Amino acid sequence: AQSVSQHNHHVILSEAASLELGCNYSYGGTVNLFWYVQYPGQHLQLLLKYFSGDPLVKGIKGFEAEFIKSKFSFNLRKPSVQWSDTAEYFCAVNARATGRRALTFGSGTRLQVQP
């Protein structure tokens, strides 16, 4: 069974700082990879996704993520964070070959951006 690890549980940054959130998954086959964001009081929203092609994926609000297959990683980045990026971020994987279309999520990273 696949699993997802998010190394940072709580990150505190000042506005304009650069962000990188780690995500590693364990599954040897083909995967779809996702980052979801949950703003305070709101539901989970898709930030970006990777399923094939260019391993550098750009999402909404200036976020991007890079799929490195050899490292089983899909780290999320943003060059300059804003206060409005304060939220919880979840990495998720779907192992396509298994036919199990449900997502396996990491435990999440709480990002706090200080003005």
Added chain:
Amino acid sequence: EAGVVQSPRYKIIEKKQPVAFWCNPISGHNTLYWYLQNLGQGPELLIRYENEEAVDDSQLPKDRFSAERLKGVDSTLKIQPAELGDSAVYLCASSLEGQDSDEQFFGPGTRLTVL
């Protein structure tokens, strides 16, 4: 486009009482998921429906949990009887089969508190 609708948003019950959650997916989405999200954790799949058929319910505690998706549209998740450890957020998501990326759209969730 209307999103995934869930009700109620909050529910407080005493242990051993029954409780039910309702979900209406995005129109046209044939796949429906129920996830459980404990505090500080990522969502975990309880059950997945393809139309009206439950195709992945391996994580559903069948002694007390049940679900149905009559007519392949909206769905109900029930717990009877509820236990203290069932306090969590219950998320519903939907997706459209055939999309390579398997993007799932989430509802706002139902926050259950069992006293």
